[in-house]
Amino acid sequence: MLRDERExxxxxxxxxxxxxxxxxxxxxxxxxLRPEVxxxxxxxxxxxxxxxxxWWTVVAGWRPHPLAWGPVVAAAFFVAGISVSWPxxxxxxxxxxxxxxxxxxxxxxxxxxxxxxxxPPAVSSQLLKREMRQQAERDPASPxxxxxxxxxxxxxxxxxxxxxxxxxxxxxxxxQLQQEAQRRQVSVAAILREAVEAYAHSPRRxx
Amino acid sequence: xxxxxxxxVDAQVQAxxxxxxxxxxxxxxxxxxxxxxxxxxxxxxxEDTPRAKDVAQQVFEEVCRGIARYRGESSVKTWLxxxxxxxxxxxxATCARRGSLLxxxxxxxxxxxxxxxxxxAESAVLSQEWLVWLARSLDQLDPEDRSILIMRFGVGxxxxxxxxxxxxxxxxxxxxxxxxxxxxxxxxxRMMPDATG
Numbered sequence: 001m002l003r004d005e006r007e008x009x010x011x012x013x014x015x016x017x018x019x020x021x022x023x024x025x026x027x028x029x030x031x032x033l034r035p036e037v038x039x040x041x042x043x044x045x046x047x048x049x050x051x052x053x054x055w056w057t058v059v060a061g062w063r064p065h066p067l068a069w070g071p072v073v074a075a076a077f078f079v080a081g082i083s084v085s086w087p088x089x090x091x092x093x094x095x096x097x098x099x100x101x102x103x104x105x106x107x108x109x110x111x112x113x114x115x116x117x118x119x120p121p122a123v124s125s126q127l128l129k130r131e132m133r134q135q136a137e138r139d140p141a142s143p144x145x146x147x148x149x150x151x152x153x154x155x156x157x158x159x160x161x162x163x164x165x166x167x168x169x170x171x172x173x174x175x176q177l178q179q180e181a182q183r184r185q186v187s188v189a190a191i192l193r194e195a196v197e198a199y200a201h202s203p204r205r206x207x
Numbered sequence: 208x209x210x211x212x213x214x215x216v217d218a219q220v221q222a223x224x225x226x227x228x229x230x231x232x233x234x235x236x237x238x239x240x241x242x243x244x245x246x247x248x249x250x251x252x253x254e255d256t257p258r259a260k261d262v263a264q265q266v267f268e269e270v271c272r273g274i275a276r277y278r279g280e281s282s283v284k285t286w287l288x289x290x291x292x293x294x295x296x297x298x299x300a301t302c303a304r305r306g307s308l309l310x311x312x313x314x315x316x317x318x319x320x321x322x323x324x325x326x327x328a329e330s331a332v333l334s335q336e337w338l339v340w341l342a343r344s345l346d347q348l349d350p351e352d353r354s355i356l357i358m359r360f361g362v363g364x365x366x367x368x369x370x371x372x373x374x375x376x377x378x379x380x381x382x383x384x385x386x387x388x389x390x391x392x393x394x395x396x397r398m399m400p401d402a403t404g
Binding site (some may be wrong): 006007011012013014015017019020021022023024025027030034036037038040041042044045046048083084 | 245265360364
């Protein structure tokens with residue numbers, strides 16, 4: 001009996017309820033009913049489902065409210081975030097820095113005067129051009145003809161464009177180079193080029 | 208097939224349906240609930256055994272047609288009695304012979320009730336004659352009221368539906384279902400002599 005505290009029946013109704021329960025006890029199901037029901041039911045039952053269809057039916061039957069998908073998606077992203085190893089941020093930054101041209105490396109020097117903006121050796125192709133032009137103008141009596149100078153400059157440009165110097169110069173060395181350049185009234189790049197050439201022809205060079 | 212507690216049976220039926228084993232589900236259903244469905248139909252259909260058998264058969268036919276769609280939102284008992292409720296009301300509504308059937312089977316009902324061995328403890332309060340009156344009065348009730356009363360009190364103590372489950376079947380609120388139960392009981396009681404009389 002299902003008792004419900006919220007339900008209340010008066011005395012007369014309780015008699016009727018008791019009478020209904022007694023009447024229910026007197027009912028006997030005909031013994032031939034169950035075989036008939038099973039026989040008829042078998043003809044009407046849907047065919048046995050394949051496992052794949054069955055699973056799809058179960059999945060399709062689970063249709064929660066669209067709002068319920070929010071936590072599911074969030075949980076999926078959370079699990080994916082934990083399980084997948086992402087590249088380290090520092091590594092990414094390193095890759096970016098290594099791909100940059102060497103020019104900013106020289107510009108990052110702390111003692112670099114803003115008005116001078118010396119060009120680094122690695123990007124000295126334009127400077128070299130300019131320098132060669134200036135040198136030709138300064139020394140018009142040069143035994144070398146202009147075309148030869150240009151060819152030489154072109155060679156230097158080609159070779160210098162292949163030489164990428166990415167090392168950062170120490171501040172003290174850079175200051176010394178600047179002083180030397182001022183004293184000799186040439187650019188820092190010219191001094192660097194001379195130094196590199198001298199090193200290249202040095203017998204003590206270490207390759 | 209081992210059938211014990213209703214909750215266990217429900218779980219077994221749902222598992223069989225989910226697995227697509229409809230034949231097994233039908234066996235479980237008939238084993239556990241055929242008496243309930245037949246008893247309900249028998250009482251709602253004015254103790255007319257052939258009609259009750261037919262309608263019980265129709266109930267399980269409906270079950271077989273819709274078995275793949277059962278998702279367990281309600282208990283199996285509620286599901287079956289909801290179908291039985293609609294089938295019985297349909298049967299009553301379409302049966303033009305209702306009045307004549309009542310008169311024709313009254314004597315059989317009385318005979319049947321008197322054929323049972325008397326229950327000594329009950330006979331003191333609710334006499335056999337009073338039970339016959341109750342059965343007659345029940346037959347004269349509005350079919351929907353009768354159905355509600357039988358679902359609530361007349362299908363055997365183990366299978367009685369709660370007012371909430373009846374409300375679910377009727378598609379009304381629990382309060383409305385409770386009010387209808389009270390009214391049906393009042394109507395029934397007005398047709399009856401006193402239990403002690």
